[in-house]
Amino acid sequence: MNLILLFPDDFTGESRARLTGRRWEHVRGVHRPKPGARLCVGLAGGAVGTAAVKQWDEDGVELEVRLDRPPPPPLPVILALALPRPKVLRRVLLAAASLGVKAIHLFHCDRVEKSYWQSPLLRPEAVREALILGLEQTRDTVLPEVRVWRRFGPFAEETLPGLGEGRLRLAAQPGAAADCPRGVRQPVLLAVGPEGGFRHTEVAALAAAGLAAVSLGERILRVETAVPVLLARLF
């Protein structure tokens, strides 16, 4: 936790906030608060700054907050991700949030196991927790928006064309003839398939939505490795 994310409800005054629960446990356990100690904080969706420890008790800590600089710039990418295994999903959400992705669309396709959609790790509060861990890691404050699409056909035909407007549109597909481009200077819509890649018919549907199949080369990476590698390569 390199930054403690604050929410409007945490504020008890203009520049006063009180932390309880997980964040207080963290402050207590890791930072060992002393009066006047300074912590890096940020307001969800807003600015980043410092907080001075004023006082604390068993249940929480009072902070004097000063927010004075913007969060790091976002990555100009919309990430459309075939729903991975729940444990992997959590790691990918955390990594994507830490890298500055602000729009994530989780979708179903043929090689996604239907049972994944029942996982408790897909509940809004679990998704939110993974994203917050990612933001705290890289001192960001802007929560990514996550949407889910349980049917591939309508997602590819009706949703993807709109998402791709004005963007370089790519679908990562093992074995694709084209290499994933490097250092692009425009917004990107990036679709990442399931382990084993998209089916041929799915690649065709993605192409119809304007997404060009690209590959990272001979090595077929796990989703949790492929996403950071793709984003590092694109931006």
Place this chain on the structure above:
Amino acid sequence: MNLILLFPDDFTGESRARLTGRRWEHVRGVHRPKPGARLCVGLAGGAVGTAAVKQWDEDGVELEVRLDRPPPPPLPVILALALPRPKVLRRVLLAAASLGVKAIHLFHCDRVEKSYWQSPLLRPEAVREALILGLEQTRDTVLPEVRVWRRFGPFAEETLPGLGEGRLRLAAQPGAAADCPRGVRQPVLLAVGPEGGFRHTEVAALAAAGLAAVSLGERILRVETAVPVLLARLF
């Protein structure tokens, strides 16, 4: 498992191998063998090819093996990694092996918790298992060499200078003034510090060994994200 890694002991004849244990469970559970079915296989440290299923019983499967092409090229990098949390270590080893890293040096430094060195995940067989999973993921056969260094001083002073000979020498350090270079065309020695980065004195010792401190920008990534991002950016 996109490739099944074979070892000399698996061979019962010139081109005949028998799989038991984990690999047989995998073949049985995922590939549902039929006579003549073909699997992607590779010989540890050697060539890649296909294996035809000949026959099987409860305990194992007989394969007719033909190895006819080289594994994917390695990354020209030596990765020196401050020992991360054991669970993270496992994921980083797997990712590094899948990306083609062939030399990994795990070292101690001040921000590494001493207890990490006691973890069963650091035992040779656990390290080897993580590496094999990474190789199988990207159809590689060449096991990375892993060495451990429990004292930072001697590692930095005596070992790193030799490892760095003829290589671009970099140490990833959050907040470093220089950006990590992109698309280098030479072998690299890359040191990656613990969560929280190297201490100032450690950065100085790395500099004395010729390693320039470089950063990935404003965002301080987790080790398991930083390693794929650094490798994608360098190569």
